[in-house]
Amino acid sequence: xxxxxxxxxxxxxxxxxxxxxxxxxxxxxxxxxxxxxxxxxxxxxxxxxxxxxxxxxxxxxxxxxxxxxxxxxxxxxxxxxxxxxxxxxxxxxxxxxxxxxxxxxxxxxxxxxxxxxxxxxxxxxxxxxxxxxxxxxxxxxxxxxxxxxxxxxxxxxxxxxxxxxxxxxxxxxxxxxxxxxxxxxxxxxxxxxxxxxxxxxxxxxxxxxxxxxxxxxxxxxxxxxxxxxxxxxxxxxxxxxxxxxxxxxxxxxxxxxxxxxxxxxxxxxxxxxxxxxxxxxxxxxxxxxxxxxxxxxxxxxxxxxxxxxxxxxxxxxxxxxxxxxxxxxxxxxxxxxxxxxxxxxxxxxxxxxxxxxxxxxxxxxxxxxxxxxxxxxxxxxxxxxxxx
Amino acid sequence: xxxxxxxxxxxxxxxxxxxxxxxxxxxxxxxxxxxxxxxxxxxxxxxxxxxxxxxxxxxxxxxxxxxxxxxxxxxxxxxxxxxxxxxxxxxxxxxxxxxxxxxxxxxxxxxxxxxxxxxxxxxxxxxxxxxxxxxxxxxxxxxxxxxxxxxxxxxxxxxxxxxxxxxxxxxxxxxxxxxxxxxxxxxxxxxxxxxxxxxxxxxxxxxxxxxxxxxxxxxxxxxxxxxxxxxxxxxxxxxxxxxxxxxxxxxxxxxxxxxxxxxxxxxxxxxxxxxxxxxxxxxxxxxxxxxxxxxxxxxxxxxxxxxxxxxxxxxxxxxxxxxxxxxxxxxxxxxxxxxxxxxxxxxxxxxxxxxxxxxxxxxxxxxxxxxxxxxxxxxxxxxxxxxx
Numbered sequence: 001x002x003x004x005x006x007x008x009x010x011x012x013x014x015x016x017x018x019x020x021x022x023x024x025x026x027x028x029x030x031x032x033x034x035x036x037x038x039x040x041x042x043x044x045x046x047x048x049x050x051x052x053x054x055x056x057x058x059x060x061x062x063x064x065x066x067x068x069x070x071x072x073x074x075x076x077x078x079x080x081x082x083x084x085x086x087x088x089x090x091x092x093x094x095x096x097x098x099x100x101x102x103x104x105x106x107x108x109x110x111x112x113x114x115x116x117x118x119x120x121x122x123x124x125x126x127x128x129x130x131x132x133x134x135x136x137x138x139x140x141x142x143x144x145x146x147x148x149x150x151x152x153x154x155x156x157x158x159x160x161x162x163x164x165x166x167x168x169x170x171x172x173x174x175x176x177x178x179x180x181x182x183x184x185x186x187x188x189x190x191x192x193x194x195x196x197x198x199x200x201x202x203x204x205x206x207x208x209x210x211x212x213x214x215x216x217x218x219x220x221x222x223x224x225x226x227x228x229x230x231x232x233x234x235x236x237x238x239x240x241x242x243x244x245x246x247x248x249x250x251x252x253x254x255x256x257x258x259x260x261x262x263x264x265x266x267x268x269x270x271x272x273x274x275x276x277x278x279x280x281x282x283x284x285x286x287x288x289x290x291x292x293x294x295x296x297x298x299x300x301x302x303x304x305x306x307x308x309x310x311x312x313x314x315x316x317x318x319x320x321x322x323x324x325x326x327x328x329x330x331x332x333x334x335x336x337x338x339x340x341x342x343x344x345x346x347x348x349x350x351x352x353x354x355x356x357x358x359x360x361x362x363x364x365x366x367x368x369x370x371x372x373x374x375x376x377x378x379x380x381x382x383x384x385x386x387x388x
Numbered sequence: 389x390x391x392x393x394x395x396x397x398x399x400x401x402x403x404x405x406x407x408x409x410x411x412x413x414x415x416x417x418x419x420x421x422x423x424x425x426x427x428x429x430x431x432x433x434x435x436x437x438x439x440x441x442x443x444x445x446x447x448x449x450x451x452x453x454x455x456x457x458x459x460x461x462x463x464x465x466x467x468x469x470x471x472x473x474x475x476x477x478x479x480x481x482x483x484x485x486x487x488x489x490x491x492x493x494x495x496x497x498x499x500x501x502x503x504x505x506x507x508x509x510x511x512x513x514x515x516x517x518x519x520x521x522x523x524x525x526x527x528x529x530x531x532x533x534x535x536x537x538x539x540x541x542x543x544x545x546x547x548x549x550x551x552x553x554x555x556x557x558x559x560x561x562x563x564x565x566x567x568x569x570x571x572x573x574x575x576x577x578x579x580x581x582x583x584x585x586x587x588x589x590x591x592x593x594x595x596x597x598x599x600x601x602x603x604x605x606x607x608x609x610x611x612x613x614x615x616x617x618x619x620x621x622x623x624x625x626x627x628x629x630x631x632x633x634x635x636x637x638x639x640x641x642x643x644x645x646x647x648x649x650x651x652x653x654x655x656x657x658x659x660x661x662x663x664x665x666x667x668x669x670x671x672x673x674x675x676x677x678x679x680x681x682x683x684x685x686x687x688x689x690x691x692x693x694x695x696x697x698x699x700x701x702x703x704x705x706x707x708x709x710x711x712x713x714x715x716x717x718x719x720x721x722x723x724x725x726x727x728x729x730x731x732x733x734x735x736x737x738x739x740x741x742x743x744x745x746x747x748x749x750x751x752x753x754x755x756x757x758x759x760x761x762x763x764x765x766x767x768x769x770x771x772x773x774x775x776x
Binding site: 230 | 575576577578579581582583585586589590593594595611612614615618619622625627630631633634635636653654655657658661662665682685686688691717
């Protein structure tokens with residue numbers, strides 16, 4: 001498929017280090033806890049204008065600036081910036097690389113440490129402990145405490161970012177004024193776990209993965225990670241979007257049957273998918289992919305509350321803005337409706353919009369003006385209420 | 389994931405050999421053409437009671453008898469047999485391994501031949517020419533001609549089998565009295581091509597595939613083929629079926645976070661999928677998988693008729709029974725409705741039923757009594773009309 005790809009470049013990400021570490025849900029402690037993050041805009045004197053943006057599975061803290069590895073614009077550049085819905089002239093926008101990630105926060109590709117936090121001269125790899133969405137949120141909370149931010153004006157995120165938003169509202173209700181869980185769910189479904197498992201199986205099957213110790217050879221399990229990305233990418237798009245973008249268009253006008261070899265792409269959609277796979281491997285770490293997909297699979301907010309989902313939010317004063325996209329089949333609208341029903345049962349303040357689009361799950365990252373206006377309006381309403 | 393698996397055992401499949409070969413859509417000729425097939429019941433003196441069952445991607449001619457490789461019952465044993473909807477006391481049921489398959493018909497794992505049909509002492513592998521659904525039907529037609537069957541009482545099949553049914557009705561309308569395309573479509577969609585491409589990429593990525601020449605090492609690309617099966621299997625099931633069967637049930641009562649290693653299955657759905665993958669590789673050939681998924685991807689009946697799908701069926705006297713399943717998202721009901729609209733536009737005799745089920749695409753292979761009754765009724769009606 002492609003030549004061996006070398007490991008991710010080491011980048012000097014801005015980080016905050018907590019020497020005492022973080023105790024995780026699995027019982028292990030990561031010491032020190034390293035939190036890589038970026039801020040945009042200015043934290044006001046009252047520290048009341050902070051908005052935390054939680055990123056999805058394969059994104060990172062580079063939400064609104066040139067990415068240090070890919071050189072591409074921030075992943076939510078369309079809505080984060082001066083005068084934009086997440087207005088950096090009004091809010092202090094924070095984005096934190098998740099625990100287990102690969103852009104500077106504690107995770108499989110960082111140096112492994114012993115119980116006293118001493119470096120062991122090798123990456124964690126698969127020895128990095130299992131993390132949960134709640135662990136990610138606990139790590140974020142440590143940073144916010146360090147910054148002296150007692151309450152967030154807003155917590156916003158889509159997909160796995162939305163899981164973090166829900167976890168924030170459930171775990172630290174007094175620290176969240178407004179919460180916007182987007183294109184997400186309160187648990188990971190059997191089908192979504194199954195798709196993740198295919199990706200993990202593809203990584204495990206790549207001999208270059210070497211049981212997770214691929215750093216020893218200076219190359220990465222590029223083909224396995226690429227296949228994992230390909231299958232995930234299909235789930236991010238809608239059938240309509242794939243049909244609109246590619247349909248059954250051939251790559252060339254030649255007779256595909258005559259020209260065919262087994263390794264050639266015949267249809268445009270194949271070239272597109274392979275391209276998605278091969279570019280992904282140069283910006284993401286395979287062991288991080290394993291760690292973070294697992295964290296998503298574990299997510300089950302109801303189970304955390306003895307099966308009573310409403311108990312997660314009972315008595316909350318947080319305002320919620322729940323959003324879904326009509327053609328999203330990975331986190332379909334019915335999951336957002338279930339969130340809304342739960343919040344209603346908990347007597348929470350909640351508004352909900354399903355946006356009509358054919359872009360599928362990825363819509364939350366794309367040009368969707370109605371969604372952007374609604375999200376911006378929700379945050380502005382929170383800010384008005386707080387006098388920010 | 390699993391130990392290296394040896395190639396498929398060589399089995400002495402019943403075959404008919406056509407020394408003059410078959411000219412394919414791609415321009416190549418396969419010489420000789422070998423057609424492996426099975427018959428159940430008795431062909432009547434008028435040769436008017438033959439029903440052809442067309443199999444799907446990973447099935448074969450062992451529709452109603454113990455499989456020579458797996459030892460399991462025939463894949464449609466539930467409905468093919470004495471007194472069953474495809475009643476072997478009334479019909480002569482034929483099932484033919486598709487061209488490109490791996491159970492004895494000409495395909496990648498059979499011995500490669502030169503232009504004169506002389507064996508070259510090695511398997512075709514990826515040198516086997518590209519085949520189309522139409523090529524498969526042409527190969528079947530050769531066998532039927534050889535058996536002296538001028539007209540089939542019925543042609544029946546689901547999924548890729550349904551594509552063959554549609555192709556039969558379009559290419560040889562006078563040879564098909566009744567046609568039952570089930571859970572299928574007149575073309576392969578961009579999303580379905582994309583899922584196939586993930587499976588192919590997983591096979592290509594397996595170093596044991598060796599550019600298709602895995603026979604040289606006496607082992608097979610088991611891990612790649614297993615991943616291909618895993619992703620395909622998800623598409624055969626519905627989200628509801630996965631939830632009903634597995635939900636988020638854990639494999640054990642132990643704390644999954646505490647016990648976790650990267651290679652362990654945590655959720656039951658993962659074990660199930662891995663099992664599906666690992667059993668598949670002992671009964672199917674990877675190069676056949678590549679060949680046949682491509683044939684499905686190429687399928688586009690409208691394109692074959694200058695974009696006018698109705699032209700494929702205009703003036704047909706074939707009776708059609710079109711069936712879909714409500715939770716099938718691989719070949720959703722809207723595709724069956726499109727077939728019906730086309731047949732209506734061609735003034736064909738057509739009945740259509742969508743069956744309510746949560747079993748997804750696989751429903752056509754499973755216990756679905758209402759579907760079985762309707763299909764049996766359709767065939768019986770054809771037989772009554774023909775005086776069989």
